[in-house]
Amino acid sequence: MDVQEGAYNFGQIEKKWQEFWQEHKTFKAKDCDASRPKYYVLDMFPYPSGEGLHVGHPEGYTASDIVARYKRMKGFNVLHPVGWDAFGLPAEQHAIKTGTDPALTTAKNITNMRRQTKSLGFSYDWDREIATTDPEYYKWTQWIFLKFFNSYFDEREQKAKPIEELPVPGGLSEKERHQFIDDHRLAYQADVPVNWCPALGTVLANEEVVGGVSERGGYPVVRRPMRQWMLRITKYADRLLEDLAEVDWPESIKKLQVDWIGRSVGAEVRFQIDRHDQDLWVFTTRPDTLFGATYMVIAPEHPLVDAITTPAQKAAVQEYREVAARKSDLDRTDLAKEKTGVFTGAHAINPVNNEKIPIWISDYVLISYGTGAIMAVPAHDDRDFEFAKKFNLPIIPVVEPPDPHDAELVRRSELCFTGDGRAINSGPFNGLPTREFQEKITAWLAERGQGKKAVNYKLRDWLFSRQRYWGEPFPILHAEDGRVIGLSEDELPLRLPDVADYRPPGTGESPLAKATDWVNVTLPDGTKAQRETNTMPQWAGSCWYYLRYLDPRNSQRGWDPTKEKYWMPVDLYIGGAEHAVLHLLYSRFWHKFLYDLGYVSTKEPFHKLINQGMILGEDGQKMSKSRGNVVNPDKVVEEYGADSMRLYEMFMGPLEAIKPWSMRDMQGVSRFLQKTWRIVVDEETGQLAPAVKDAEPDEETARLLHQTIHKVGSDIETFGFNTAISAMMIFVNHLAKQEVRPRSVVESFILLLAPFAPHIAEELWQRLGHPESLAYQCWPRYEKEIAREKQIELPVQINGKLRDRILVPVDLEEEQVKARALASGKIVAALAGKTPKKVIVVKGKMVSVVV
RNA sequence: GCCGAAGUGGCGGAACUGGCAGACGCGCAGGAUUCAAAAUCCUGUCCCCGCAAGGGGGUGAGGGUUCGAUUCCCUCCUUCGGCACCA
Numbered sequence: 001m002d003v004q005e006g007a008y009n010f011g012q013i014e015k016k017w018q019e020f021w022q023e024h025k026t027f028k029a030k031d032c033d034a035s036r037p038k039y040y041v042l043d044m045f046p047y048p049s050g051e052g053l054h055v056g057h058p059e060g061y062t063a064s065d066i067v068a069r070y071k072r073m074k075g076f077n078v079l080h081p082v083g084w085d086a087f088g089l090p091a092e093q094h095a096i097k098t099g100t101d102p103a104l105t106t107a108k109n110i111t112n113m114r115r116q117t118k119s120l121g122f123s124y125d126w127d128r129e130i131a132t133t134d135p136e137y138y139k140w141t142q143w144i145f146l147k148f149f150n151s152y153f154d155e156r157e158q159k160a161k162p163i164e165e166l167p168v169p170g171g172l173s174e175k176e177r178h179q180f181i182d183d184h185r186l187a188y189q190a191d192v193p194v195n196w197c198p199a200l201g202t203v204l205a206n207e208e209v210v211g212g213v214s215e216r217g218g219y220p221v222v223r224r225p226m227r228q229w230m231l232r233i234t235k236y237a238d239r240l241l242e243d244l245a246e247v248d249w250p251e252s253i254k255k256l257q258v259d260w261i262g263r264s265v266g267a268e269v270r271f272q273i274d275r276h277d278q279d280l281w282v283f284t285t286r287p288d289t290l291f292g293a294t295y296m297v298i299a300p301e302h303p304l305v306d307a308i309t310t311p312a313q314k315a316a317v318q319e320y321r322e323v324a325a326r327k328s329d330l331d332r333t334d335l336a337k338e339k340t341g342v343f344t345g346a347h348a349i350n351p352v353n354n355e356k357i358p359i360w361i362s363d364y365v366l367i368s369y370g371t372g373a374i375m376a377v378p379a380h381d382d383r384d385f386e387f388a389k390k391f392n393l394p395i396i397p398v399v400e401p402p403d404p405h406d407a408e409l410v411r412r413s414e415l416c417f418t419g420d421g422r423a424i425n426s427g428p429f430n431g432l433p434t435r436e437f438q439e440k441i442t443a444w445l446a447e448r449g450q451g452k453k454a455v456n457y458k459l460r461d462w463l464f465s466r467q468r469y470w471g472e473p474f475p476i477l478h479a480e481d482g483r484v485i486g487l488s489e490d491e492l493p494l495r496l497p498d499v500a501d502y503r504p505p506g507t508g509e510s511p512l513a514k515a516t517d518w519v520n521v522t523l524p525d526g527t528k529a530q531r532e533t534n535t536m537p538q539w540a541g542s543c544w545y546y547l548r549y550l551d552p553r554n555s556q557r558g559w560d561p562t563k564e565k566y567w568m569p570v571d572l573y574i575g576g577a578e579h580a581v582l583h584l585l586y587s588r589f590w591h592k593f594l595y596d597l598g599y600v601s602t603k604e605p606f607h608k609l610i611n612q613g614m615i616l617g618e619d620g621q622k623m624s625k626s627r628g629n630v631v632n633p634d635k636v637v638e639e640y641g642a643d644s645m646r647l648y649e650m651f652m653g654p655l656e657a658i659k660p661w662s663m664r665d666m667q668g669v670s671r672f673l674q675k676t677w678r679i680v681v682d683e684e685t686g687q688l689a690p691a692v693k694d695a696e697p698d699e700e701t702a703r704l705l706h707q708t709i710h711k712v713g714s715d716i717e718t719f720g721f722n723t724a725i726s727a728m729m730i731f732v733n734h735l736a737k738q739e740v741r742p743r744s745v746v747e748s749f750i751l752l753l754a755p756f757a758p759h760i761a762e763e764l765w766q767r768l769g770h771p772e773s774l775a776y777q778c779w780p781r782y783e784k785e786i787a788r789e790k791q792i793e794l795p796v797q798i799n800g801k802l803r804d805r806i807l808v809p810v811d812l813e814e815e816q817v818k819a820r821a822l823a824s825g826k827i828v829a830a831l832a833g834k835t836p837k838k839v840i841v842v843k844g845k846m847v848s849v850v851v
Numbered sequence: 852g853c854c855g856a857a858g859u860g861g862c863g864g865a866a867c868u869g870g871c872a873g874a875c876g877c878g879c880a881g882g883a884u885u886c887a888a889a890a891u892c893c894u895g896u897c898c899c900c901g902c903a904a905g906g907g908g909g910u911g912a913g914g915g916u917u918c919g920a921u922u923c924c925c926u927c928c929u930u931c932g933g934c935a936c937c938a
Contacts, residue, residue, distance in 0.1 A: 252855055255933095259933085262937060283937095286938080339936085364938095365938075369938075377938090382852090382936090383936055458934095577933095651875085652864085657864090664863095664877055665863060674890090674891095678891090722864075723864095723874085726875035726876075727874095797871085798918095800920095837918090848919060850918045850919095
């Protein structure tokens with residue numbers, strides 16, 4: 001069968017315009033153009049996987065592209081770049097299995113994903129494309145790492161400074177001096193218990209361990225101390241919290257970050273250990289419950305354990321420690337499990353009342369938080385309560401709950417109360433409300449040198465090294481004499497060596513350790529050194545990529561400061577909520593650090609953040625290969641075209657909602673585009689439809705057009721893309737019925753459609769006689785007067801029930817509206833002679849009669 | 852367990868600051884066009900009673916505030932996401 005001459009041939013049209021945009025560099029962003037306001041729209045760049053794009057990617061990318069195209073039409077100088085977060089485990093696993101260089105796998109995957117991305121017609125400035133695996137890119141990742149290595153944190157000014165400015169105490173030996181400096185670097189090495197995954201032959205960050213097994217692969221993970229590189233993100237905890245006030249992010253995401261940082265204010269309190277000269281420091285957020293402390297608990301790994309354990313308890317303590325050490329994180333955090341612990345035989349002396357209380361060890365106290373020791377107040381802490389019940393330890397209530405019933409239960413030690421109340425059993429402090437007590441007692445302790453105010457964070461320093469091949473090498477040398485030396489800038493990039501075997505040696509080292517030619521170097525003074533063989537985690541490259549887009553080909557510096565000042569901050573950042581904490585926290589941290597050193601001009605990198613929701617399979621389940629419900633974007637584009645795909649992704653529902661895919665609904669938006677096509681083009685002839693004429697629009701059409709202009713524009717501004725599309729559908733339905741479709745009206749509409757379905761819009765625009773691309777056409781002007789309805793229908797209610805509708809001129813006086821409502825036949829009938837008590841007229845909305 | 856988000860027709864969803872619940876799309880039913888089909892167009896489509904006019908019910912459940920509640924408040928249920936002994 002012949003294809004009709006003028007039918008909507010999306011395949012041809014999309015190819016044509018994609019080539020046009022590429023050839024004309026239509027979307028090239030112009031640096032430092034002072035004549036227009038700038039707008040930086042950023043997508044979370046994808047990992048180039050072998051699977052290629054899935055339909056979740058184009059969701060966020062379409063949304064950001066609509067905004068980018070809309071902003072261009074509104075006169076903004078738009079920066080809309082794309083790139084590849086290309087280091088990562090899958091390519092390395094593939095290399096281990098097949099011996100293929102991950103660089104080759106990655107390049108192949110990028111080629112495929114670039115093709116897919118281009119097929120959707122996103123208005124990226126492709127000249128700025130980057131990949132984190134490119135040595136010209138990771139050169140600067142290494143450069144930033146060296147900045148961390150060569151900086152310290154000035155506590156007084158609360159900012160990073162060059163390490164040369166670190167005040168080093170006098171009288172130190174050369175070795176001590178080095179040690180002191182190394183201990184203050186923002187990138188430092190530490191022996192830390194890490195999550196060692198034997199199956200992957202690597203350590204994992206806490207966040208890569210989910211439920212005791214590796215996030216990728218699901219292999220068991222155990223604790224094991226190893227030398228690791230750490231970044232001092234904890235120094236930035238307060239600033240990372242405070243500056244959340246500056247950004248326009250979803251409240252839920254901010255809250256996740258706040259909780260992740262987990263700042264808690266309380267006191268550190270000193271307990272003397274009975275018959276020892278050492279003290280035991282604890283951290284508590286409830287110093288007001290000190291009188292209720294009936295025992296102490298220290299972590300099994302606590303350094304004082306050996307010193308204080310009595311001979312009688314030695315064996316039991318020793319055994320407990322060994323069992324605890326063997327436990328994985330999963331076992332230790334399993335709440336279903338009962339509390340365990342062993343008495344050390346030692347006692348501590350409570351500074352407020354000189355009571356002697358027993359010291360236990362238990363793994364419910366973590367060595368890595370606070371001081372690794374607590375005072376246990378079972379009456380007012382759930383965990384202590386549970387422990388005390390199990391081991392029959394005394395429970396002394398010291399806070400009286402406001403509720404008398406609760407108060408009685410607490411008095412009988414039957415209820416653990418963790419809220420605020422009034423002090424009891426607390427000597428001279430009895431009767432004080434919780435808050436006031438906390439302040440008083442903290443001051444009281446401080447006066448006596450028994451305590452001080454303290455702040456703790458759940459946030460830990462960032463474990464920054466991985467034992468992998470496919471990551472950025474650390475620009476670090478370990479000299480024979482133990483010195484740790486950072487490479488100089490002109491030695492960057494330090495490239496990954498070629499290796500024959502990508503398998504980890506299994507010693508805990510990375511596969512790089514086997515590249516001995518690369519590892520062993522001779523220093524200028526003739527002594528020998530070894531390269532660091534760990535590599536950086538995948539987060540590293542994504543911590544600063546938004547800066548490289550500003551100046552992607554600069555070989556002299558990471559980015560030009562003038563360009564940085566012009567483009568930053570990112571105005572709109574769209575991506576998945578799975579990065580709510582880690583990526584967004586890490587990159588904020590790097591950004592603040594770069595801000596301290598003067599390399600960036602804004603405190604925060606991302607002003608506005610939107611999370612797109614996940615797209616589920618047609619069965620309402622998460623898409624996965626094993627379920628067989630994965631939708632392939634290539635197929636959809638082939639069958640319906642990129643414009644339909646884009647439109648459908650936006651029409652499914654609110655951007656941020658989780659929603660299931662539906663091929664049937666996909667056809668619905670495809671029909672809408674075909675209808676749009678037929679409004680302009682005569683399918684028989686391929687010429688402009690005869691109904692498209694140079695004519696004045698009738699009043700109704702003009703009104704609807706302007707209402708649509710308003711709706712679509714404001715919906716784009718508020719990311720309500722689904723309702724914008726619905727408004728356009730209403731308009732097209734109207735226009736399709738008109739015998740005359742004024743050219744000016746059709747053109748305005750095409751411009752509205754352009755950000756959503758750019759290929760068809762460009763094609764129709766051209767067919768309407770415009771030789772230029774519409775990418776920089778002015779967004780249609782909204783005329784409020786034209787959009788205004790002349791008559792409106794008002795509902796009339798009696799006692800809240802709808803009884804009639806009246807048609808009135810839009811600006812009719814209130815009294816008149818009232819009169820007309822009461823005069824309506826149905827209302828008269830419904831009132832049945834009763835006199836209304838009250839008549840409420842809500843202007844332009846409704847009339848409510850109360851009887 | 853704690854924190855967060857959300858529950859609206861057969862389905863995806865809409866409803867601005869408390870003001871006509873169900874826009875728009877899908878599906879379905881009937882009709883037009885066609886030799887027939889696809890495509891397209893028209894009409895209908897929350898539920899119940901009724902031929903109709905009309906009436907009653909209805910936004911997870913129950914209560915409250917209000918002339919009026921999907922929207923605000925309280926209690927509860929369900930689903931999804933995050934955290935998981937952080938003292």
